[in-house]
Amino acid sequence: MxxxxxxxxxxxxxxxxxxxxxxxxxxxxxxxxxxxxxxxxxxxxxxxxxxxxxxxxxxxxxxxxxxxxxxxxxxxxxxxxxxxxxxxxxxxxxxxxxxxxxxxxxxxxxxxxxxxxxxxxxxxxxxxxxxxxxxxxxxxxxxxxxxxxxxxxxxxxxxxxxxxxxxxxxxxxxxxxxxxxxxxxxxxxxxxxxxxxxxxxxxxxxxxPLLAGLSGGKMSASEESSKVNLTDSPEEVADKINDAYCPMGEAEENGVLEYMEYLVFPILDERGENFVVERPEEYGGDLVYESYDALESDFVNEDLHPADLKGAAGEYVSEGIDPIRERLTEQPELLAEAYPDKYGDE
Missing domain, CATH: 3.40.50.620 (HUPs)
Known part of the structure; x- marks a missing residue:
């Protein structure tokens, strides 16, 4: 190289x-x-x-x-x-x-x-x-x-x-x-x-760069709704992203888009895969993105609806952290010893 x-x-x-x-x-x-x-x-x-x-x-x-x-x-x-x-x-x-x-x-x-x-x-x-x-x-x-x-x-x-x-x-x-x-x-x-x-x-x-919080503004370690934890279940990931600040056509301080740019697309690039937004044929059918720039362009131009983006984003983010989630949840003593106030009685 x-x-x-x-x-x-x-x-x-x-x-x-x-x-x-x-x-x-x-x-x-x-x-x-x-x-x-x-x-x-x-x-x-x-x-x-x-x-x-x-x-x-x-x-x-x-x-x-x-x-x-x-x-x-x-x-x-x-x-x-x-x-x-x-x-x-x-x-x-x-x-x-x-x-x-x-x-x-x-x-x-x-x-x-x-x-x-x-x-x-x-x-x-x-x-x-x-x-x-x-x-x-x-x-x-x-x-x-x-x-x-x-x-x-x-x-x-x-x-x-x-x-x-x-x-x-x-x-x-x-x-x-x-x-x-x-x-x-x-x-x-x-x-x-x-x-x-x-x-x-x-x-x-x-x-x-520091990612924006899902609730808007700066991500906060103390605010659960502003971030996805590595041990969040697929359902929790989907719920947090579905509730996220993601106004139509706006890229500024949009945590969902930042997850796409700095986490999902880099992983997909390594795998040689595209980002697919599944939609019913009556709403135009699936959208396939080879790059983050193309996705952001469609979102800003309002050709990609926040609800469709969030649904796909939740699945890809959850898949991305899945091996980490599995690794940590298989060792519950790690969290219990590190954070006894939260996990010690589990």
């Missing part, structure tokens, strides 16, 4: 690359490395699946991939995960991520999994973090983490340490590429500034 093809593969379905020139130069090398970190807090959902899909592209492009289960980060961010649940939630996250990677068509064995506690408590890491803390202002770290860490008028100190550690992770894991959602941009822009002063290099940054 030549460099141009590797660049196309690595950058597809992303929102921003910092910078394109640096990435192209990096992909001239044989085995560059990329990393993404996940703090094991709430249950994983379909928004995570869209970023996991990109890891399959990395592997296909010959990029070494590390997934960090950022257990300490999960506690530092306003104690979103109690300390005594970090091990259980980390185990659940690793299992869910392996399921998503496999469902995306890649081999989870090709990815290195690391927990933050495996290296973030070492003396060298800790001393470097203190150096970073001494050289970085509170306002700069707050600005960097504003889209990620829970904010308040009187923030906990852990939320200020969080962005420093996240950038130190890039150095410690020897990552050439830092990959994450676009909400991570502020943190990694800080890293590009400060890492060269701490024995590291400025990483190339790739950012994935």
């Amino acid at each position: 030549n460099t141009a093809d590797r660049v196309d593969l690595v950058t597809r379905y992303t929102q921003e690359v910092v910078t394109d020139e640096e990435l192209a130069e990096l992909l001239e090398e044989d085995s560059p490395s990329a990393y993404i970190g996940y703090a094991p807090t709430g249950e994983m959902h379909i928004g995570h699946f869209t970023t996991m899909r990109k890891l399959a592209d990395f592997l296909q492009a010959g990029v070494d991939v590390t997934v960090l289960i950022a257990d300490l980060h999960a506690h530092l961010d306003d104690e979103k995960s109690p300390f005594d649940l970090l091990d259980a939630r980390s185990a659940y996250y690793e299992e869910a991520i392996e399921g998503m990677i496999e469902a995306a068509g890649a081999d989870p064995d090709d990815i290195d999994f690391v927990r933050g506690t495996e290296f973030q408590l070492e003396e060298e890491y800790t001393l470097e973090m203190y150096r970073m803390a001494a050289e970085t202002t509170i306002s700069r770290t707050q600005r960097a983490a504003s889209e990620v860490v829970r904010e308040s008028e009187s923030p906990n100190l852990g939320g200020l340490i969080y962005p420093l550690m996240q950038n130190l992770d890039v150095k410690s894991l020897d990552a050439d590429i830092a990959y994450g959602g676009i909400d991570q941009r502020g943190i990694y822009m800080l890293g590009r500034e400060i890492l060269p002063n701490h024995g590291g290099e400025s990483p190339v940054c790739l950012f994935a």
Whole structure:
């Protein structure tokens, strides 16, 4: 695979690359490395699946991939995960991520999994973090983490340490590429500034878009109706999508269309399949789409009705998460131990 093809593969379905020139130069090398970190807090959902899909592209492009289960980060961010649940939630996250990677068509064995506690408590890491803390202002770290860490008028100190550690992770894991959602941009822009002063290099940054919620606006992990969970039944998936915000002809903040663009069509492309909307002959018969752009065009031009789109979308999304759902529901102890308040009595 030549460099141009590797660049196309690595950058597809992303929102921003910092910078394109640096990435192209990096992909001239044989085995560059990329990393993404996940703090094991709430249950994983379909928004995570869209970023996991990109890891399959990395592997296909010959990029070494590390997934960090950022257990300490999960506690530092306003104690979103109690300390005594970090091990259980980390185990659940690793299992869910392996399921998503496999469902995306890649081999989870090709990815290195690391927990933050495996290296973030070492003396060298800790001393470097203190150096970073001494050289970085509170306002700069707050600005960097504003889209990620829970904010308040009187923030906990852990939320200020969080962005420093996240950038130190890039150095410690020897990552050439830092990959994450676009909400991570502020943190990694800080890293590009400060890492060269701490024995590291400025990483190339790739950012994935954040999906709109099914109820309109931003997807919320705490709002069940705004997202599809990985363990939702086919009936639950269908109900959530049927109730979703999807006004006729409008693509803006349309979560159903975003599911199509960033999840369903990438999976179908890998399989060499089309997206089929089944309709009775009296309403024009079935519609077949080879690309997302064609589907969006029909929807915006009102040639595709929201009800028809939702019906097909529910089936394809449910099919997409089916192997992940099966993997997790066959291990109910994972969820029970990670989220005892919700699943402990089941």
